[in-house]
Amino acid sequence: QVQLQQWGAGLLKPSETLSLTCAVYGGSFSDYYWSWIRQPPGKGLEWIGEINHSGSTNYNPSLKSRVTISVDSSKNQFSLKLSSVTAADSAVYYCARAVAAAGTDWGQGTLVTVSS
């Protein structure tokens, strides 16, 4: 059974860079794409992007200019950086294992608040 554990700063100021990391325990790290998804308070889910073990990425076109997803396959970890954050980036951020655009396993979520 795969488990995803995520961590990172929960309070940011406008223009700062959001940084989150997700560690994968159990299962095969190399057989899947690994995604970041966010959910603003009271709203729906938004896909941010994904990466595989070799570093191949896909990004949401609306966020692509500010997003970097990286991987450390030696540690079974992947990370998200979102630059120049604003209040609109305040959300719960989830990491997830992806199979056919379906999140099969999810991290616990990290609430990120952007406030001056």
Next chain:
Amino acid sequence: QAGLTQPPSVSKGLRQTATLTCTGNSNNVGNQGAAWLQQHQGHPPKLLSYRDNNRPSGISERFSASRSGNTASLTITGLQPEDEADYYCSAWDSSLSAWVFGGGTKLTVL
């Protein structure tokens, strides 16, 4: 950003059957199929089905998914109080090379 269309809310009675819909286009639902997720307040989403009608182990047979053209459906039979939740569909969009979600449907069990 909601690339797929879902009704905002559905209400059904206890032990009744609810059918939730998700409409996309030929680049996403019609081509790649859809997945369905259940989310209870304050919890991460939980996968109910993927690639139209594949159910992960441990998911009740009361949840079944299907697709007709560009519209995917999730049918929940014998509604229980714990089925009250938000339900999201998702699909890969080949024209965007992106994963798209529906806006979600809030299911109320009366």
